[in-house]
Amino acid sequence: MSRSLTFFAVALTAAVSWGLYHLAYEVQRLEDELIDYNRALLRDREAMQVLAAEWSYLTRPEALQERALRHLDMRPLLPVQIARIEHIPFAETLAPAGAVLSSGDIPLPRPRPRPLPFAATREAAYPNSQAAPRAGTPLPSSPVAPAPPFLQSAAPVPALAAARSAP
Amino acid sequence: MIARFLQRRQRRNPCHPADLQAPPSLVRLDGAAKEVIETGRTRLVTAALLFALCFVVLAARLVDLTFIRNDTEPRVARAATLVAKVDQFPVVDRAAIVDRNGTLLATSLRTASLYADPRKVLNAREAAAKLVRVLPELAQADITERLSSDRSFVWIRRNLTPRQQQQVITLGIPGLYFHGEQRRVYPQGALTVHAVGFTDVDNNGLAGIEGFFNERLRDPARAHEPLTLSLDLSVQHAVRDELLRSIAAHNAIGAAGIVLDARNGEVLAMVSLPDFEPGQVGEASKDQRFNRNTLGVYEMGSTFKTFAAAMALEKGLVNMKGGYDATHPIRIAGFTISDDHPKKRWLSLPEIYMYSSNIAAAKMAVDVGPAGQRAFMQKLGFLGKPAIELPEIGGPLYPRRWNTIETMTIAFGHGISVSPLQLASAVGAMVNGGFLVQPTLIRRDPLAPLPADRVISERTSRQMRQLMRLVVEQGTGKKAEAPGYLVGGKTGTAEKVGAGGYKRKSLLTSFVAAFPMHAPRYVVVAMLDEPKGTKETHGFATAGWTAAPIVGRLVTRIAPILGVPPVHETPEVRSAIAIPGFNAPAEPGRPQPTAQERKLASF
Structure with a gap:
């Protein structure tokens, strides 16, 4: 019993010393790492301050104005160029050249296609596409594009159509 | 307890005189011999007790250090403490001034000032020639003279930009050193000068907001929090x-x-x-x-x-x-x-x-x-x-x-x-x-x-x-x-x-x-x-x-x-x-x- 106790004590001592040794070095390593991180942090914060000052310097209104006058074809904003959002008409009050359909079966009231300035064919309007645009696909908003056949063939609701074509 | 343990060990030890001699039941020590053994045993016990006491003291100290910490002691090692709180410490000691939209009007930057220890400069002429290449505003003759003086400290140039500092370091001239300083910078220049004001070389506000809020701007507790003015820079x-x-x-x-x-x-x-x-x-x-x-x-x-x-x-x-x-x-x-x-x-x-x-x-x-x-x-x-x-x-x-x-x-x-x-x-x-x-x-x-x-x-x-x-x-x-x-x-x-x-x-x-x-x-x-x-x-x-x-x-x-x-x-x-x-x-x-x-x- 005495012998095993001795061995146990020696083994324990060895293990604890080994553990302590490693712990001490691990702590030292971690502390060094912390200091390194903090130094890097400090360096970065300093760099950020320099960059903030530099940014503020480079974006001086004077410098921006000078550059804008030299490179951009812009003029000071005039009051007539400013509009309120409520003065902008809703898209549906404008003639929609293309309509978005959620279902192909529902006929949507839409204005009569404008008379085309030239004899446009569907192929001319969509030169690169063989298939007709499918329902649910926004159509190109060019006024010369004729409505696809499935819309032209659909009978519009008379009252709505009359209301739409009035203006 | 220790005495009994020792006693037992003695008994188990094969080299113990008890094993070599007749079994203990047959031998009875009397008189002088017994007295000598008793004395030795007492001494051993005393020594063991003393050692035990020392270990107990060490153990107690260990417990005290690890579990019962004193508040006055630093909680972590000193080197770590200095930089561990970096978040609370601003990089500079004078707060920035910003306009109402947060545009920087005045800030302090850490700059490096270049000085030399002429006694450690090996070749003053060559060093000056190299320096002038990086800092063209310096006069070469003047720098040569300064670097060949007998003093141990001469300023070369105050407040270098980080880029200039890097260039000087790259030159690798021995005997040149940097001293960290702070410099007030006004990125907007003359635009807000009468409102913001300016500081002297020691970063004391002399005019404008810098002068009026000098104490507030210098306050270490608020140095990281910029002073927001009502000015709108665009206006x-x-x-x-x-x-x-x-x-x-x-x-x-x-x-x-x-x-x-x-x-x-x-x-x-x-x-x-x-x-x-x-x-x-x-x-x-x-x-x-x-x-x-x-x-x-x-x-x-x-x-x-x-x-x-x-x-x-x-x-x-x-x-x-x-x-x-x-x-x-x-x-x-x-x-x-x-x-x-x-x-x-x-x-x-x-x-x-x-x-x-x-x-x-x-x-x-x-x-x-x-x-x-x-x-x-x-x-x-x-x-x-x-x-x-x-x-x-x-x-x-x-x-x-x-x-x-x-x-x-x-x-x-x-x-x-x-x-x-x-x-x-x-x-x-x-x-x-x-x-x-x-x-x-x-x-x-x-x-x-x-x-x-x-x-x-x-x-x-x-x-x-x-x-x-x-x-x-x-x-x-x-x-x-x-x-x-x-x-x-x-x-x-x-x-x-x-x-x-x-x-x-x-x-x-x-x-x-x-x-x-x-x-x-x-x-x-x-x-x-x-x-x-x-x-x-x-x-x-x-x-x-x-x-x-x-x-x-x-x-x-x-x-x-x-x-x-x-x-x-x-x-x-x-x-x-x-x-x-x-x-x-x-x-x-x-x-x-x-x-x-x-x-x-x-x-």
């Missing part, structure tokens, strides 16, 4: 740009401009020209360093008729239909008060204001009386220093004796000198519904109560708005019109005081305005010092030709920045800003007084 630039343009056009010697929020007193722009680069304070002249907005006090001229009119309206001595006779100049105590735009007839109040009649303004003030006028001026803050956060504040100049003649001249802005800032805040009170708000350069907390005193009634304020709008629509300030923004204002042309009285040729022209006039939000003051007439102004140098156009251009420019939408003049807006019979149709069923009636009314 500030627009003001400076327009003033510079007018100075050039009219060959003026100086100019000042203020944009003030009429509702809460925030100064959005404050420009005084000529100005200077804050980095080169030493080279700036006294005139450049002079802040015309707060330190300068001037006789403002006709802009003061605004207050004469407001005072008379407030006291009920005149209404919008009433007026005064301005046919003849007033002669009093050897002085003659005459009009610059003489109409030589009875003038109604809107006409008095619109045509800027000195005679009628003087008569109006006399009706109020010296005491009443003085009290009104006091209420508007013209008789004290304005409380703005700057060290450079000029006190107003006003007569100690305030009798009838002083009352008359003060009515049209002579005999009293105030700063443009005082004028701006008083005009703010005229248009904002009647509250005088303390102007400030620090961004206000929108939730904090506003320090404001009522000076005129809501009704008088509305009438003043109408009068000011009339000046721009039909009077002397037509050039201040900014279509869509309903500018209203008043011109002021004063002759500067020189040796032996007023100088006819050196004028101080100003225009004080507010917009949009149906619900005024911003007050704009533009002032030109000694403008000259040009071909475009037909030789005129008066405020209507020199100062008013600044305001017109400026408002068009800053209104979109400030988020003021252009106003469509609906009938409601029109009725709020127009005066029936002038810029609005006369009220039906109420005939305008005939010339005869007007004459009678003036008596």
Whole structure:
């Protein structure tokens, strides 16, 4: 019993010393790492301050104005160029050249296609596409594009159509 | 316990004398031998106890160190503590100054200053040649001489940029060292110099906000939190740009401009020209360093008729239909008060204001009386220093004796000198519904109560708005019109005081305005010092030709920045800003007084 106790004590001592040794070095390593991180942090914060000052310097209104006058074809904003959002008409009050359909079966009231300035064919309007645009696909908003056949063939609701074509 | 353990060990030990000799049951030690063994055993036990005690003490100390920590002891190793709290420690020890949108106006940067230990420099000539290549502004001969001196410390150059520092390091010259320093940097340069101010080489604020808030900016606890001003850099630039343009056009010697929020007193722009680069304070002249907005006090001229009119309206001595006779100049105590735009007839109040009649303004003030006028001026803050956060504040100049003649001249802005800032805040009170708000350069907390005193009634304020709008629509300030923004204002042309009285040729022209006039939000003051007439102004140098156009251009420019939408003049807006019979149709069923009636009314 005495012998095993001795061995146990020696083994324990060895293990604890080994553990302590490693712990001490691990702590030292971690502390060094912390200091390194903090130094890097400090360096970065300093760099950020320099960059903030530099940014503020480079974006001086004077410098921006000078550059804008030299490179951009812009003029000071005039009051007539400013509009309120409520003065902008809703898209549906404008003639929609293309309509978005959620279902192909529902006929949507839409204005009569404008008379085309030239004899446009569907192929001319969509030169690169063989298939007709499918329902649910926004159509190109060019006024010369004729409505696809499935819309032209659909009978519009008379009252709505009359209301739409009035203006 | 230890004694028994030892005893047992002794027994188990095969080399123990007990094993070599006869079994213990047969041998009995007596006398001297027993005594010796007993002594040895006692000594062993004592030694073991002592060692045990030592270990117990060590264990206790270990427990104490690990579990029961003393507060005075550092919780972590010292080296770690110094940098562990880096988050709370700012990189620099003077707080930054930013504008209301967070744009950096002043900041401290860590810079490196280059010094040398000449005794460690191996080849002074070669080192100097290399240094000059990186820092071309240094004189090679001077550096060679410095590097070959016998001293152990010589400055090479203070405050290097990070790039220069890197270049010097790359040179790899032995004996060169860097000393970390802090330097105040003003990225916006001259743009905000009179408001922000500057510091000395030791980073002590000397002027402007830097001077006024020196303690706050140096406070280590708040060094990481920037000081937010009320200035808006874009507006500030627009003001400076327009003033510079007018100075050039009219060959003026100086100019000042203020944009003030009429509702809460925030100064959005404050420009005084000529100005200077804050980095080169030493080279700036006294005139450049002079802040015309707060330190300068001037006789403002006709802009003061605004207050004469407001005072008379407030006291009920005149209404919008009433007026005064301005046919003849007033002669009093050897002085003659005459009009610059003489109409030589009875003038109604809107006409008095619109045509800027000195005679009628003087008569109006006399009706109020010296005491009443003085009290009104006091209420508007013209008789004290304005409380703005700057060290450079000029006190107003006003007569100690305030009798009838002083009352008359003060009515049209002579005999009293105030700063443009005082004028701006008083005009703010005229248009904002009647509250005088303390102007400030620090961004206000929108939730904090506003320090404001009522000076005129809501009704008088509305009438003043109408009068000011009339000046721009039909009077002397037509050039201040900014279509869509309903500018209203008043011109002021004063002759500067020189040796032996007023100088006819050196004028101080100003225009004080507010917009949009149906619900005024911003007050704009533009002032030109000694403008000259040009071909475009037909030789005129008066405020209507020199100062008013600044305001017109400026408002068009800053209104979109400030988020003021252009106003469509609906009938409601029109009725709020127009005066029936002038810029609005006369009220039906109420005939305008005939010339005869007007004459009678003036008596």
